Amino acid sequence: RKPVSLLGLRAMLAAGEKIAMLTAYDATFARAADDAGADCLLVGDSLGMVVQGGSSTVPVTLDEVAYHVRCVARGRRHAWLLADLPFGTYEESPEQALRSSAVLARAGAQMVKLEGGWTAETVHFLVERGIVVCAHLGLTPQSASALGGYRVQGRDEAAADRLVREARALADAGAAMLVLELVPAALARRVQQENPALVVIGIGAGGDVAGQVLVLHDMLGVTAGPLPRFVRDFGREGGGVHQALQRYVAAVKDRSFPEATQHTY
Ligand code: KIV
Numbered sequence: 001r002k003p004v005s006l007l008g009l010r011a012m013l014a015a016g017e018k019i020a021m022l023t024a025y026d027a028t029f030a031r032a033a034d035d036a037g038a039d040c041l042l043v044g045d046s047l048g049m050v051v052q053g054g055s056s057t058v059p060v061t062l063d064e065v066a067y068h069v070r071c072v073a074r075g076r077r078h079a080w081l082l083a084d085l086p087f088g089t090y091e092e093s094p095e096q097a098l099r100s101s102a103v104l105a106r107a108g109a110q111m112v113k114l115e116g117g118w119t120a121e122t123v124h125f126l127v128e129r130g131i132v133v134c135a136h137l138g139l140t141p142q143s144a145s146a147l148g149g150y151r152v153q154g155r156d157e158a159a160a161d162r163l164v165r166e167a168r169a170l171a172d173a174g175a176a177m178l179v180l181e182l183v184p185a186a187l188a189r190r191v192q193q194e195n196p197a198l199v200v201i202g203i204g205a206g207g208d209v210a211g212q213v214l215v216l217h218d219m220l221g222v223t224a225g226p227l228p229r230f231v232r233d234f235g236r237e238g239g240g241v242h243q244a245l246q247r248y249v250a251a252v253k254d255r256s257f258p259e260a261t262q263h264t265y
């Protein structure tokens, strides 16, 4: 297997091959997910919850993400490696975003992800300076309090139209990838159709996008407490972690995950 590149991801999108992404936080699971065929590994600020035991992503710091990026980078072999810019490390100015992105790039991230429909100017600034950027719309966990909690976004027509406009602006600004979280499948499909070169990765956004992402601990069935509806527990069938990871990649590739009836809004 060749290392996954940005051009490779775009080629997969063009060819209709679904992209399988997982979060990763340490070298051992990064290697396991990579060996299972994951195309992308995301060092998500979800580490604030699944690694640190917090109740949101807000307290996570840049140094903490950088530490986990270094860990994952040592375990990774083929997968494309992206990392979250945590809350408070990019909102102040494009310059602040560049400084923070450089920290993650030095740690080994090939792409940085930031949240919100207001970020197009920052995305443009970063892309002009050689940073590869993933945007994130829909439910944006860093501002979950302002959104009224972990709720499906873009349900009414005005909110859907706004999200479509924001996605277009982010693509125009040079974002190569877009994570869409907790939005109706029809809205995610519309965003992908209107931006055919943008690699749209869904989580709780239906199957009509370039690929899927899940939080590792959720899809392994390790996370305590009830899982959101869009998650499938790939550990339930047994056989150990490696088989669960392989089942996830296979299910994304053959489009059996997500299921329209069970995992979609
Ligand atoms: O932090 C994270 O794990 C994420 C994904 C769920 C998209 O942002």
Ligand code: NA
Pocket: 044, 045, 046, 057, 084, 141
């Ligand atoms: Na995140």
